[in-house]
Amino acid sequence: MANGTTRKKGSAVKAARGSVVSKKGTPWGTIIAVVAIVALAGAVITYYMVASAPKREQSDREAAAASFAPTASDPDPSKRIPGVVTATYTGSVHVLPTERVAYDKTPPFGGPHDGYWATCTGTVYPNAVRTENMVHGLEHGAVWIAYNPDQVTGDALNLLKVRVEGKPYTMMSPYPGLDKPISLQSWGHQLKLDKADDPRIDEFIAALRSNPNGVYPEVGASCDALGPGQFDPDNPPPFDPSKPGPDAKPMDYKGTPNAQADQNGGMSQQPSAPASGTPTK
Numbered sequence: 378m379a380n381g382t383t384r385k386k387g388s389a390v391k392a393a394r395g396s397v398v399s400k401k402g403t404p405w406g407t408i409i410a411v412v413a414i415v416a417l418a419g420a421v422i423t424y425y426m427v428a429s430a431p432k433r434e435q436s437d438r439e440a441a442a443a444s445f446a447p448t449a450s451d452p453d454p455s456k457r458i459p460g461v462v463t464a465t466y467t468g469s470v471h472v473l474p475t476e477r478v479a480y481d482k483t484p485p486f487g488g489p490h491d492g493y494w495a496t497c498t499g500t501v502y503p504n505a506v507r508t509e510n511m512v513h514g515l516e517h518g519a520v521w522i523a524y525n526p527d528q529v530t531g532d533a534l535n536l537l538k539v540r541v542e543g544k545p546y547t548m549m550s551p552y553p554g555l556d557k558p559i560s561l562q563s564w565g566h567q568l569k570l571d572k573a574d575d576p577r578i579d580e581f582i583a584a585l586r587s588n589p590n591g592v593y594p595e596v597g598a599s600c601d602a603l604g605p606g607q608f609d610p611d612n613p614p615p616f617d618p619s620k621p622g623p624d625a626k627p628m629d630y631k632g633t634p635n636a637q638a639d640q641n642g643g644m645s646q647q648p649s650a651p652a653s654g655t656p657t658k
Contacts, residue, residue, distance in 0.1 A: 435539045442579035452590035455566055458580050462567045468516055468594025471636040472626050474614065478509055479625040484523045484552050485512050486562040488628050492636040496610035497521070497600035499543045502550035505616030510608055514548055515564040517598040518587040522578075523552035523560045533558075533573040540578060546587040546600050553618055564593035 445454040455461045466487030472478060478489045490512035497519035511521055522537055529537065537559070541549040552560065557569040561578060563585035568577060589596060602610050626633075 431535065431539045438576065438579045439583070441576060442583040445580040445583040447584060447588045447590050447592075449590070453588070453592050454584040455563075455568075455581060458568065458577050458584065460568050460570070460577065461581065463565055466565055466628075468564075469637070470630060470632045471513075472509060472630070472633050473636045476509075476633060476636075477617065477621045477625040478512075478630070479621045479627055480508065480512075481628050482567065483556070484508065484521070484560055484562055484567075486515060486521075486567045487565050488512065489626050489630045489632065490516065493603055493608040494598075494600070495548060495608060495613065496602040497546055497548040498602070499541055499545060500548045500610055501538050501541050502548065502610070502613060504613075505551045505553055505618075507614035507616055510614060511548070511550065511562075514600065515562055516593060516595050517546070517600055518593050518596065519546045519548055519563070519600055520582050520586045521562040522547070522549040523555060523562065524549070525555040525558050526551035526553060528555075528558040529573065536573040537578075540582065544582075544586075547582070550616075553616065563588075566592075 445457070447454055455463075464482070464487060470489040471492040472489055474491055474493065478485075480488055485508060489509075491507070491509035492513070493510060494513035494517055495506055495510040497514040497517065505526075515521060522541060524534070524537060537549060541547045557571065559570040559573060559575075559578070561568045561570070561581045563581070566581075566585055568581050570577065585592065602608065605612070608614075
C-alpha cells in the first residue's frame with residue numbers, strides 16, 4: 378500500500394509540475410507585445426503609403442507630361458495643348474499698390490501690374506489675392522492656378538495643391554466668380570478647365586513654368602517673398618471683386634512713375650516704366 382500510495386503521490390507531483398511547466402512555457406505577454414508591435418508597424422506603413430500616394434501619383438502625371446518640356450526647337454510646347462488661349466502683352470509696366478488695372482481677361486494673364494510681385498515659390502494662398510500682384514508673378518515666369526472656391530473643394534482642391542506645393546515658379550489661389558472651375562495662367566497664356574484631374578494641367582505647367590525661351594518678359598527674375606510692408610505672402614493684399622472704376626489704368630497704360638520694385642524690395646526712383654522685357658528682379 379505504501380508503495381502504491383507513493384507512486385500515486387509521485388504521479389500527482391509530476392502532473393502538477395508538468396502543468397506548471399506547461400503554463401510557464403507559453404509567453405503570452407511576449408506574444409501580445411509582438412502582435413501589437415506588428416499591428417502598429419502595419420498601421421504606420423499603411424499611413425505613410427496613403428500619405429505619400431498623392432506625391433507618387435503627381436510624379437506619374439509629371440512624367441506623362443514630360444514631352445511638353447520646352448526645347449530650342451520647340452520653345453512653346455503649349456501650342457500643342459488644346460484649349461490654350463494666347464495674347465501679347467508689354468512687360469515691365471507697373472502701377473502703385475493703391476492703383477487698379479482694367480484688365481481685358483478674367484483672370485488676367487498679362488498687362489500692367491503692381492510693382493511688387495506675388496510670391497510664387499510653390500505658394501498656395503488660402504484666400505484670394507490682389508490681381509495686380511499675381512500678374513507680376515506671371516511676368517517672372519510663374520504659373521498661376523486659379524480656381525472657383527464654390528466649385529473646387531475637397532479631393533479636387535487637394536489635387537490642385539499637389540501641383541503647386543514646394544514647386545518653384547508656381548502659385549495658386551481662389552478666384553471668386555471665376556467662370557470655370559479652374560483657370561491656369563502664365564504670361565500671355567491661359568487654359569480654363571472643368572476637372573482637377575485633367576492631364577492638360579501638368580502639360581501646361583511643363584510647357585510654361587519658368588520657360589527659358591523668352592515666352593515671358595523677365596527670364597531669371599525672382600519669385601521669392603518681398604516681405605512685410607511690400608508683399609507679405611502670409612498677409613497678402615486682398616482680392617477686390619468690385620468692377621474697376623473710371624480711374625483704373627487701361628491695358629495700354631505706360632506705367633506710373635516710381636512704381637517699380639527694386640532689388641531690395643523698395644520702390645525705385647525711375648521716372649517711368651522701363652522698356653518691354655527689362656528685368657525687374
